[in-house]
Amino acid sequence: MTAIEQAIAQIVAEQVALAEKRIMERLASANDRDLSFSETCDYLNMSSYSLKRLCSAKKIPHRVVGSPGSKNPRYWFSLSGLEQWKRAEEAKNYQPNQ
Incomplete structure (x- = not known):
């Protein structure tokens, strides 16, 4: 060639x-579709406490619905965003045998 x-x-x-x-x-x-907070907990097999901590630390992709500073905000998650986040977390945690 x-x-x-x-x-x-x-x-x-x-x-x-x-x-x-x-x-x-x-x-x-x-x-893609949107998941509520409880649906996301079920999807990720995660407690609401753990998911809320990830949201507070801004370590998981999400949207907050409600007025700023609300005591009871609603969190919404994109299914495709969660899939990308899971793949990134798996890649970050994967360490091939040397």
Whole structure:
């Protein structure tokens, strides 16, 4: 394979990878939905105390509904955001054998 053919093959591979990434993002967003606080606790198999601490520390993606400083804010979570967060946490905690 000549240098030009190799360059073309590399460019095509890069473009295919980008297109595949865009398609996967669109598919993920099509299946996205919002979860309430209790649904998120069930989904993550986590206590409400632990989830509230993660929200307070801003360590998990969420939205707060209610007036600022409210004593009883409502938390909403995006399913796709939680999936990305779980993958990032797993990657952060994974240490392959050396």
